[in-house]
Ligand SMILES: Nc1nc2c(c(=O)[nH]1)N[C@H]1C(S)=C(S)[C@@H](COP(=O)(O)OP(=O)(O)OC[C@H]3O[C@@H](n4cnc5c(=O)[nH]c(N)nc54)[C@H](O)[C@@H]3O)O[C@H]1N2
């Protein structure tokens with residue numbers, strides 16, 4: 001049954017205490033406090049005691065009740081031959097889903113089933129427990145939304161630093177703050193984004209530089225706005241680097257002592273014709289020189305890139321050139337610069353950033369950071385490669401809506417022999433699956449994320465439920481436990497005695513767990529469920545789902561023992577991990593799990609590279625850089641506009657909120673367009689246009705705005721969702737318009753920000 005559409009609480013009679021939790025609408029996961037009423041969040045405020053966000057929250061957090069009131073699925077659903085769904089009880093669903101997955105595995109091997117998702121902006125525990133299910137089935141391929149944005153950047157980082165790694169900016173201390181294809185005023189991406197931007201913009205000694213074809217909210221505050229031609233970033237970034245080299249604004253001491261192969265990079269940019277590249281980037285050359293000099297002469301520079309370059313032509317090259325900006329100027333491992341950081345889940349979220357030897361079925365594309373390119377799913381399923389995918393487990397993600405080419409994604413889902421979706425609501429993807437298993441929302445269960453990206457102090461936050469669970473849905477750890485058991489991968493005999501050990505405390509348990517893993521190596525891959533079943537019941541306050549975090553706390557303490565000790569934890573080996581885990585359970589508003597000074601960056605690099613140096617030269621990309629010279633802008637006369645499909649606006653939050661009523665303004669998500677283009681098309685503000693791409697067509701109102709460059713138009717992300725069983729679809733689902741073939745040659749990230757389009761006034 002799909003629950004009736006509940007309106008968020010309006011006339012609120014708050015009950016109970018303020019309870020700590022977090023906002024789940026973006027990766028910042030700001031700590032919030034909530035009061036609940038009538039089964040929903042009624043009052044929400046920033047939590048001053050949260051060590052990361054310290055009371056900060058943006059306006060979106062105020063609308064979280066709309067997330068909680070999404071139309072729910074309250075029972076497992078089975079697809080009928082006619083495409084409709086019927087409720088089945090949990091025992092039937094688990095048995096049939098296990099049998100369906102086992103059937104695909106037995107016929108075609110575990111590698112023919114792929115896993116997609118595993119967590120969204122606020123929930124990563126499902127993905128942890130799913131690892132056990134994946135192991136039980138012998139699955140080898142996984143992907144998620146990161147593999148349509150960040151994998152190119154991960155690939156570069158792995159090359160520069162030589163191992164599992166990820167960097168973080170430090171805008172609070174930076175003299176010069178640079179944003180490349182990133183609009184943090186609206187999209188955040190680091191904590192306290194708005195006050196930090198205001199502080200930089202308001203200080204005459206500091207400089208805000210924004211590279212964006214649009215005068216975004218952030219660009220409007222900038223000291224220097226480089227209003228690049230859409231897709232022209234590689235030229236602009238190459239020109240900036242060339243100015244640094246030609247005017248010798250490099251940090252030679254840093255390059256000599258801390259890096260390798262800088263000469264190759266310098267050689268590749270030295271002869272770039274700055275005036276010509278600035279022209280091709282669509283920007284006046286003097287402004288390019290001014291920006292480069294500002295970066296080259298600053299005492300500290302922090303830079304953050306995002307979708308504007310990661311989902312546009314030359315995506316991975318762009319990421320590389322962005323990183324060379326801070327590298328050539330020595331803005332690394334210092335306050336106000338780029339730094340590495342600890343991870344609570346080492347090797348987890350952005351682990352194994354290196355590419356693996358495996359290749360994506362059907363396309364042969366790289367697997368980076370453990371993820372195959374998300375945009376290749378249709379080819380990997382619909383190809384005639386014998387190794388093609390035939391089954392899928394999709395959890396906490398909506399790829400039919402969020403991957404390029406939704407029509408082809410529906411075809412792909414239909415071609416799978418078996419698929420299961422785990423979600424809170426009947427999404428566009430769920431309604432293509434063989435089975436849908438209903439999950440609790442993030443306010444009804446224990447949750448956390450591994451978006452722990454801070455330096456020098458890094459924060460982890462396990463959130464307890466703040467609302468009671470409705471009958472029917474289950475938390476993901478329990479769903480995965482049941483499936484693993486139904487597959488027969490784990491027996492009571494495997495676990496014998498571990499639950500008794502758990503009752504005697506973490507020290508006794510740790511020893512018993514280690515012994516059991518050595519005695520039965522097949523349990524290693526199932527460890528999250530082993531922990532859930534044995535340690536879980538012994539944890540206080542029903543925090544069973546936190547059990548797998550014990551293993552992560554142990555790995556974190558082992559990998560970053562000094563950092564963890566500096567954060568105030570004591571003990572050696574297992575004892576240090578236990579101390580960390582106890583804090584996970586105790587600190588309901590989040591806590592600092594690691595504290596460092598900047599020198600530690602070099603120690604981390606030495607772990608992978610005895611030289612302790614950053615390797616700057618990536619020959620494949622230096623070749624692409626050189627070949628820019630022969631690349632000239634071409635415009636297809638049939639599709640003269642560049643559409644950015646998926647801009648972040650104040651009322652977008654991926655597909656986390658389905659009720660269109662949450663948007664007080666811009667209900668249809670207007671197409672933004674420059675006044676010049678509107679004049680040429682004889683359009684007035686609010687008028688309807690028909691926009692057509694090579695893939696599809698939509699009708700949408702226009703918003704005429706000076707913030708757009710001529711020739712560039714943009715649509716917001718997260719619109720075009722169904723609401724309720726037969727509810728309306730409001731706004732444009734952008735991926736009805738995008739193509740999966742336009743994607744990065746290295747990482748396969750799709751170019752959502754650069755979709756050729758034509759626009760005409762809609763016939764009335
Ligand atoms: N309000 C809100 N915030 C969010 C989200 C949300 O849905 N809503 N989503 C979250 C998620 S998942 C992510 S990944 C982040 C994304 O955060 P951002 O990447 O900052 O968000 P976008 O608006 O998609 O794109 C950033 C900018 O890229 C610009 N751009 C377009 N084409 C080009 C180009 O060719 N070159 C350059 N240099 N810039 C270009 C756009 O004009 C836009 O201002 O936001 C997070 N925060």
Ligand SMILES: Nc1nc2c(c(=O)[nH]1)N[C@H]1C(S)=C(S)[C@@H](COP(=O)(O)OP(=O)(O)OC[C@H]3O[C@@H](n4cnc5c(=O)[nH]c(N)nc54)[C@H](O)[C@@H]3O)O[C@H]1N2
Pocket residue numbers: 120121123126144145146148149307395396397398399401402403404422423424425427439440441442476645646647653654655656717734735738752
């Ligand atoms: N054209 C275009 N496409 C884009 C983008 C773009 O800019 N343009 N942006 C891309 C980016 S950066 C991203 S990050 C992706 C995001 O796209 P997806 O990875 O598909 O993520 P969401 O839309 O956030 O979907 C999250 C799903 O989790 C479900 N959910 C919420 N809470 C829970 C829970 O507790 N448990 C479970 N099991 N499910 C839950 C929600 O109902 C929803 O179905 O979209 C990408 N797609």
Ligand code: SF4
Pocket residue numbers: 023024025026027028029030056057058059060061188
């Ligand atoms: S910045 Fe992100 S996590 Fe923080 S309140 Fe806004 S949407 Fe929520």
Ligand SMILES: [Mo]
Pocket residue numbers: 145149
């Ligand atoms: Mo994202």
